[in-house]
Amino acid sequence: MTFSQPAPDAPFFVVINAASGHVDAEEVMACIGGIFDEAGRRHEFLQVLDPSQLSSTAEEAVKRAIAQGGVVVAAGGDGTLSAVAQAVHGRGPAYGVLPQGTFNYFGRVNGIPQELEKATRALLRARVQPVHVGRVNGRAFLVNASLGLYPQVLQDREKAKQQLGRNRWVAIYSGLRTLAGHVRQLSLEFEQGGKRRVLKSPTLFVGNNQLQLERIGIGEAAALDAGQLAGIVVRPTSFWALLWLALRGALGKLGDSDNVESFAFKRLSVSPHGARRAKVALDGEIQWLDTPLVFEVPEPLPLMLPLPEDRVEVE
Template identity: 55%
Template sequence: MSAPSFQSDCPLFFIMNAGSGRNDKSETHDIIERVMQEAGRPHRICLVDDAGDLSRVAREAVEAAKECGGAVVAVGGDGTLNAVANAVIGSGCAFGALPQGTFNYFGRTHGLSEQIEDAVQDLLHATPQAVQVGMLNDRIFLVNASLGLYPQVLEERETYKQQYGRSRLVAAWSGLATVCHGYRQLRITLEAQGNTSTLRTPTLFIGNNRLQLEQIGIPESELIEDGQLAAIAVRPVGTLALLWLMVWGAFGKLGEADNIINFGFSRLTVKPSKLYHVRRIKVAMDGEIAWMNAPLDFRVSPEPLYLLKAATRPQAEESANA
């Protein structure tokens, strides 16, 4: 599909998840409204109170945008961006993002400001640019997808966030606590590039974000620019060894650890061991938990997502230090 026909005066349809992100939603709403009115740009802001309605509202916004040549903009964390992007891709509409989450890997990689007013101003002068996204079965992911321990970490992280707030420190502490509480080993079969192997691992992580992979020290980060995804798996280890691997990752040296398996691929099929007769597998995509039918088919999406990017803002990885 060719790039969407998008003009600088096209309407923008904003989808805000009231339960996502770290900023006050009323303040964010008011800033978007003010900037758009000052620019005289047609727009609509949809505030979604129930996360279960997010996909439906996004689909409705896509249909409205298609009728007037507009674009759909997600406001929130990576999970909110994921839900809206799944509605937009393949529709012929451009996708905009105002990142408001804890880590914002997608936004930072593509040079999107985390300051809401700057980000909205950038949208006013942005043009659609093709960006790679990954696919897991029939859904796309922007940053990463995983199974095993990592989805468990994300689930328990939400409990900690509700108690202690949203911050990167809380996210790191909750991850340590989850590992210490115990975890199961996966028994899976991997098929990629005509090769089949059996693996026992606590977690399998698939990355589509160069910034995130670079920060933890995975050399396959460069493959993202060449149209591939990166796979990371941990060999069977005890709790102390796994905690030590987390330290390696925190210092950007995970790829040098002996207990790490990492490789690039364009398509990877993951099947659970025949011993377990598992039909559905819990996975995480961009921080959101879902159940998928086995086998799991990871691949680069055959069509890109057309992201609204301002040509004047540099790539954010130059200034991101988290």
């Protein structure tokens, strides 16, 4: 699929999540704005001061971009990038990214510089290219989606950080507490290609980022190049076995475990037994979605991809 290129002077509408607490929004805007001013490029910042306003702010950016032939730009971590991509997807405007998070899997896998100044200058010369995204029940995701144990880990970790502070040891402590207390096994009915099966598992993880999947050792990472998603299911197991699996993932050997099943797909329907709604993590952000959960590969996203000479190698 090809997309039309925005005009060389197309304005940028930059959504910046000042409520995330990870960046100094004023400093970030000063850096971006200075580079755009130097290049004579029209731009407008749309700040998100309340996390609950992220989606509506992204929608406003899309409306302005459509009206003025502009580009919607997301400045933030993977969660912010995902929310803005959801607003852009299928609507027409090109989508630009200025990574500001911790992992930045989406930006890194697409060769976007991680330094703000370099990323901003690269955006000025970038060209639209279609990139692969995933979708569940109409909600786009860039990196991953999951239900069960993983969303609970994320939710508990955020609560712990609010109470004890944001650092790595708080995150580790919270994760161990969740693993120790999470004994519920989900009964999941899968439908893929007209075939049905039922699996019990504490979690389902759907990956859409080759870099992340390679880092944890999942062989289906290569399937993303064929326009598919990667599903990962953990078989019912004990706390210590789950802890060992987490360590294997950190060492890049998760896919070698007998307790892990991974598979590639283009469309997958998942029905948790007895649940009308399910808690799903989309790129780290928690959503409640009606069941069944339908994971699929929709039309691509029109990403402003840096020119080859501006791209950085994946580290």
